[in-house]
Amino acid sequence: MGDAPLPANSSGNTFGSVAGRVRRRIDPAIASAFGCIMVVLFVGSLYSTSFLSPEYLLQQLKVASFLGVIATGMMIVILLGQIDLSVPWVVAVGGMMATAATGWGPIGQALAIPVGVGCGVALGLVNGAGVAFLRLPSMVVTLAVNAVAQGLMVVHTGGFSPQDSSSPAMRFLATGHTLLGIPNALLVWTVVGIVAVFLLTRTTFGRTVYAIGNRERAAYLSGARTRLVVMAAFALAGGLSAFGGVLLAGYASKAAQAMGDPYLLPAIAAVVLGGTSILGGRGSYLGTVAGVILITLLQSILSVMQMEEFGRHVTYGVVILAMLLIYGRGRPHSE
Amino acid sequence: MTGDWSYWLREHRGTLLAFAAFIVMFTIYVANHPAGLNANVATTAANKGVLLAIVAMAQTLVVLTSGIDLSVGMVMVLANCLASSIVVGSPAMTALGVLGVLFVGGLAGAINGLIVIYGRLQPIVTTIATGAVYYGAALALRPVPGGDIDATLADALTGQLWGAVPASLALLLALVVIVWLPFRRSAIGRAAYAVGSSEVAAYMSGVPIRRAKFVAYTLSGLLASIAGLFLTCVTYSGEASAANGSTYTLYSIAAVVLGGVSLFGGSGSAIGAIFGALMFRTIGDLLFVFNVEPLWQPLFQGIVLVAAVSLGSVRLLRIRNRLDLYG
Numbered sequence: 001m002g003d004a005p006l007p008a009n010s011s012g013n014t015f016g017s018v019a020g021r022v023r024r025r026i027d028p029a030i031a032s033a034f035g036c037i038m039v040v041l042f043v044g045s046l047y048s049t050s051f052l053s054p055e056y057l058l059q060q061l062k063v064a065s066f067l068g069v070i071a072t073g074m075m076i077v078i079l080l081g082q083i084d085l086s087v088p089w090v091v092a093v094g095g096m097m098a099t100a101a102t103g104w105g106p107i108g109q110a111l112a113i114p115v116g117v118g119c120g121v122a123l124g125l126v127n128g129a130g131v132a133f134l135r136l137p138s139m140v141v142t143l144a145v146n147a148v149a150q151g152l153m154v155v156h157t158g159g160f161s162p163q164d165s166s167s168p169a170m171r172f173l174a175t176g177h178t179l180l181g182i183p184n185a186l187l188v189w190t191v192v193g194i195v196a197v198f199l200l201t202r203t204t205f206g207r208t209v210y211a212i213g214n215r216e217r218a219a220y221l222s223g224a225r226t227r228l229v230v231m232a233a234f235a236l237a238g239g240l241s242a243f244g245g246v247l248l249a250g251y252a253s254k255a256a257q258a259m260g261d262p263y264l265l266p267a268i269a270a271v272v273l274g275g276t277s278i279l280g281g282r283g284s285y286l287g288t289v290a291g292v293i294l295i296t297l298l299q300s301i302l303s304v305m306q307m308e309e310f311g312r313h314v315t316y317g318v319v320i321l322a323m324l325l326i327y328g329r330g331r332p333h334s335e
Numbered sequence: 336m337t338g339d340w341s342y343w344l345r346e347h348r349g350t351l352l353a354f355a356a357f358i359v360m361f362t363i364y365v366a367n368h369p370a371g372l373n374a375n376v377a378t379t380a381a382n383k384g385v386l387l388a389i390v391a392m393a394q395t396l397v398v399l400t401s402g403i404d405l406s407v408g409m410v411m412v413l414a415n416c417l418a419s420s421i422v423v424g425s426p427a428m429t430a431l432g433v434l435g436v437l438f439v440g441g442l443a444g445a446i447n448g449l450i451v452i453y454g455r456l457q458p459i460v461t462t463i464a465t466g467a468v469y470y471g472a473a474l475a476l477r478p479v480p481g482g483d484i485d486a487t488l489a490d491a492l493t494g495q496l497w498g499a500v501p502a503s504l505a506l507l508l509a510l511v512v513i514v515w516l517p518f519r520r521s522a523i524g525r526a527a528y529a530v531g532s533s534e535v536a537a538y539m540s541g542v543p544i545r546r547a548k549f550v551a552y553t554l555s556g557l558l559a560s561i562a563g564l565f566l567t568c569v570t571y572s573g574e575a576s577a578a579n580g581s582t583y584t585l586y587s588i589a590a591v592v593l594g595g596v597s598l599f600g601g602s603g604s605a606i607g608a609i610f611g612a613l614m615f616r617t618i619g620d621l622l623f624v625f626n627v628e629p630l631w632q633p634l635f636q637g638i639v640l641v642a643a644v645s646l647g648s649v650r651l652l653r654i655r656n657r658l659d660l661y662g
Contacts, residue, residue, distance in 0.1 A: 083459070085585070134648035135660060137598045139403070143585055144641040151634025158630060217661035226661070261578070265463050278457045310478070313471030320464040325454050 029275025032327045033290035036319075037297060044301040051301065058183065064296035065189035066174075066244050066251070067266055068289065072196050073240030074267040075288045076233050079200070081213045081280025082131060082138035084234070086123065087241050087267060089149035091260025094120045094242025095166075095249035096153055103164035112167040116246040117239050123149055124238020128231035157257075170250030185247060192240070197285045209233055213280025269320050270295050275327070349595015350607035356593075357614040364617055367624045374499050380620060381501035382493050386565055388507055388612040390583050391590035392515065393558035395608040396551045398591055401531040401600025402451065402458035404552070406466035407559045408584035410443045412575060413473040414563025419482025419573025422564070429485040436564050437557055443469055444556015448549045466580070473575040480574035482567075489568035503565070507609065510561065514554060515605045527551045531600025590615050593643050615640075 044051035070087060077084045098116030101108040108115075123145055130141035166174075176184045200206035208229045211219035220226045244263065249255040274291030276283025298319060302312040344351070364380075365372045390407055397404040414436050422432035443465070450461045496502050518524040526547035529537040537544055562583075567573060588598075594611025596603025618639050622632045654660060 130645070134645060135651060136644055136647050139588065139598060140592050140644045140647070143588060144637065144644050146585075147637030147640050148634065149637075151631075151637040154633045155630055217658065220658070220661045258578070261581070265467070268460070268463060272460050278460055308475075310471040310474035313467045313474060315471075317464045317467030317471065320467070321450065321454075321456075321461070324456050324460060324464070325450075 027275050027284060027287065029327045030284065030287045030290055032323065033274055033287060033294055036323055037290065037294050040294065040297050040301060044297075044304075047301075047305055051304075058181070058186075060296055060300055061293070062183035062185045063300070064292050065183070065185035066248050067263060067270060067296060068189040068292045069192050069247065070241050070244035070263050071267040071270045071288055071292050072192055072285075073237030073244075075271045075274075075276055075283065075285065076196070076200070076209060077138070077237045078268075078271050078276055078278060079209050079213045079280055079283055080230060080233055081216070082230075082234075083268070083278075084127065084142050084237050084241070085139060085264065086127060086142040086146040086149060086238070087264040088258075088260035089146045089153065090120050090123050090238055090241040091245035091248065091263055092153055092255065092257065093123065093149050094245025095255035095259055096157060096245075097242075098170060098246045099164040099166050099249050099255045100156070102167040102170075109167045109169070112170060113173075113243075113246055116249075117243050120242020120245070121235050121239040123242075124235040125231060127238060128234030131234065132227040132230035153257075160257075164255075166250045166253050166255075170246055171253060172250075174247045174250030185251070188247065192243075193285060193289065200285060205229060205232060210281055213277075213282070215281075266295050266299075273320065273323055347604070347607075349602075350604050350610070353594045353607045353610035353614060357610045357617065360614060360617040360621060364621050364624060367621075369624075374495050374501075378493070378495055378501040378503070380616070381503045382569055384613040384616040385501075385503040385507045386562055386569065387583070387586055387590060387616055388609040389510065389558055389562040389565065390587040391594065391608040391612040392510065392605045393555040393562065394584075394587040394591050395594075395596050395603065395605040396518070396527070396555040396558070397458065398596055398598060399531045399600055399603065400527050400548050400551050401534070402548070402552075403588070403598070404447065404462050404555055405459060405584055406443070406447060406462040406469055407555065407587055408580035408582065409466040409469040409473070410440055410556050410559035411563040411566065411583055412577075412580040413443065413469045413476075414440050414560035415566045415570075416473040416477040416482070416573040416575050418564045418567040419484060420476060422484050422488065422567065424485070426487075429488055432485075433488075433564065436560050440560020440563070441553050441557040444553040444559070445549065447556065448552030451552065452545050452548050466584075470575065470577055470580060477573045477575045480572055480576075482573040484567045484571055486571075489571060492565060492568045506565070510558065511606065511609070514558065518550070518554060519604065523547050523550050528601050531597075531602070533601075586615060587612075589640055589644075592647070 041051060050056055070091065074084055074087065094116040097119045098112045101112040101115040126148075127138070127142050127145050130136045130145070131138045134141075173184050173188055178184055178187070200209065208219060208224045208226070211222070211224060212226055212229060216226060241260075245255070245260060248259055252259075270291035271283070271288050272278055272291070273294060274283065274287025274289070276287060298316060299312070302315055307315070361380075365376070368376055370376055390411060393407050393410075394404055417439055418432065418436045421435055422429055424432075447458075447462055447465055450456055450465065451458050454461070492502055492506060494502050496505055518527075523543070523546060526537065526542045526544070527550070529540070529542045530544050530547050534544065590612035591603075591608045592598065592611070593614055594603065594607035594609065596608055596611075618636055619632065622635050627635060651660070
């Protein structure tokens with residue numbers, strides 16, 4: 001699932017033993033991330049066995065879905081070797097515009113989700129244009145777009161949390177259950193994930209994203225339409241962030257001013273913990289899934305254990321650092 | 336000598352542009368302020384501006400080595416919470432408290448540096464994680480806002496010298512003279528610029544890469560803690576506010592960019608970043624004197640930010656070969 005194209009000279013591409021092939025297919029980073037999930041669950045189960053109950057795990061996967069959708073967009077942008085710091089207010093724009101559309105009446109209710117996502121895509125296109133055509137560092141462009149999105153929402157809502165509530169469709173997606181008690185949010189994340197894996201591994205778009213992340217100049221010289229791909233990647237990320245906001249608004253049945261703030265750093269952390277290189281060009285979606293689940297479980301277990309809030313922040317930071325030190329290190333100069 | 340001049344101009348273009356833009360904006364601000372330029376108006380503006388300017392200086396040191404410090408705001412908040420607890424009491428206790436705050440700030444920066452250098456992690460993810468740890472420490476010190484600071488020190492730093500000059504500007508000048516200029520002129524400072532321009536080339540030339548990065552990160556933490564101390568002097572209390580921390584981190588990046596420091600590293604100066612920070616603050620004040628509806632202020636601030644960073648793309652006009660776009 002979603003491995004980066006392997007270099008052609010890697011050993012064993014003729015009659016490579018099955019074991020060797022399996023070893024090559026398993027990214028040590030992803031294996032470590034799943035290993036850490038097991039450790040977190042094990043430590044949690046020592047505290048209380050209810051951490052292993054299907055209800056608890058399903059509930060956690062549901063909560064993880066929101067971060068998962070947002071992290072999917074972040075991952076695509078990170079694969080390009082860029083970063084999207086506009087997540088906080090694009091999430092809020094998605095939630096607020098969707099709830100605002102719901103307030104317009106029956107037509108608005110039907111259009112709530114497309115309106116929210118569309119606004120996110122529009123902001124993502126601005127990000128993409130700044131990076132692809134103005135050649136500005138993504139860190140700055142997305143920061144500025146975040147400020148503009150915040151300004152737009154302050155004007156739109158008058159500085160208060162909007163009074164409109166979310167549409168039935170939004171609530172259905174975020175809180176409902178359809179099949180066998182599986183939360184709809186989890187199904188939504190699954191669909192988003194399958195589409196992302198397909199895009200990244202089976203399409204020209206995905207190949208070009210990896211190529212740009214490895215060396216943009218080479219991708220351009222090979223005839224890839226790098227600017228269009230960068231634009232599309234940022235638009236996709238904007239749309240997914242806003243969709244995350246739509247789901248969150250459905251979950252809480254309302255949108256709020258700072259609803260996106262707690263998602264920026266966890267999204268980056270989830271992508272990086274899943275073995276995606278922050279420099280771009282390397283990483284797989286399975287890793288991001290592991291990262292998202294790990295971060296969600298960590299946050300949940302620390303709060304269920306009633307650790308003081310400061311302890312939660314410290315543990316959270318230390319665990320991320322420790323995991324990255326185990327498998328996320330760069331190469332020394334001498335290599 | 337003309338060669339020297341044009342070289343000097345080119346080297347300091349970003350700093351000079353930021354300086355000029357700030358002067359123009361501040362002049363417009365003062366000309367339209369109902370009370371005109373008096374010591375109180377200047378002091379209020381200076382206190383707000385200097386706080387961001389110090390954080391921007393801290394950010395610059397790391398950005399010059401082509402890193403980024405997303406924990407500066409959290410170090411500032413940590414220093415704020417610590418200062419509100421220990422910078423009180425007798426003059427000796429206060430002085431010890433100040434030293435303690437600076438030590439903790441330097442330590443936080445040094446930890447960032449050590450992880451980046453020896454852990455070989457990317458600065459952006461390292462400082463995200465350490466930022467969470469520093470914020471946790473701040474929360475442990477001050478679960479609820481409160482505390483106090485020595486009033487003499489606070490008044491001295493936020494008041495006026497000789498009834499006219501804002502003391503905060505003197506503090507900023509002192510930091511430039513004591514921290515920035517010696518760093519810039521030392522071999523370590525040059526090494527930091529070299530690392531930012533091309534780490535591989537610097538390594539091949541035997542530049543002390545590790546020492547340069549370590550000093551840059553440590554000084555950055557130290558400056559961030561001075562900002563936290565100053566924040567305590569302005570607010571007379573400590574608050575472990577995550578919003579405050581991340582706002583200052585993001586604003587410091589904006590100020591650094593407005594000040595002409597390249598986010599790719601190796602070019603720019605902390606003095607540029609200072610004017611970038613002062614400019615950023617003046618934008619907010621300008622909207623206030625022109626009676627822009629408070630609701631519209633964040634939007635205008637965002638648009639100005641977009642316009643300012645878009646100026647960075649002017650360099651594209653000078654590119655002759657399309658391939659140069661994809662360095």
